[in-house]
Amino acid sequence: MELSPKDKTAILNRLKRASGQLRGVTRMIDEDEDCAAIVTQLAACTRALDKAGFAIMSSGMQSCLAGDRPEEERKESLRQLEKLFLALA
Numbered sequence: 868m869e870l871s872p873k874d875k876t877a878i879l880n881r882l883k884r885a886s887g888q889l890r891g892v893t894r895m896i897d898e899d900e901d902c903a904a905i906v907t908q909l910a911a912c913t914r915a916l917d918k919a920g921f922a923i924m925s926s927g928m929q930s931c932l933a934g935d936r937p938e939e940e941r942k943e944s945l946r947q948l949e950k951l952f953l954a955l956a
Contacts, residue, residue, distance in 0.1 A: 874926045878919050885915035920955045924948060 870878065889912050895905045927948050936944075 869930060870923070870926050874922060878922050878926075881915050881919040881922065885912050885919065888912035888915060917955065924952050924955065927951075 888908055892905060892908045892912060895908060928945075
């Protein structure tokens with residue numbers, strides 16, 4: 868699957884944000900910070916990863932549907948995307 872430059876930039880930014888949040892969670896645990904604050908940051912990291920995954924799926928679905936490929940090949944791509952989508956759910 869090929870991502871558009873705009874989508875790729877947005878997805879990479881989300882993943883970098885999630886990476887920073889995860890480093891923050893690790894630091895918070897090392898420093899014995901409040902459990903509620905740790906869980907709040909971990910939840911934010913999870914949401915950022917979910918959004919990146921859904922953005923990748925959306926881009927994949929668009930390229931799959933817009934492709935100039937045989938019908939059976941498009942159907943197989945859609946089946947694979949459906950499995951990936953369910954893995955994120």
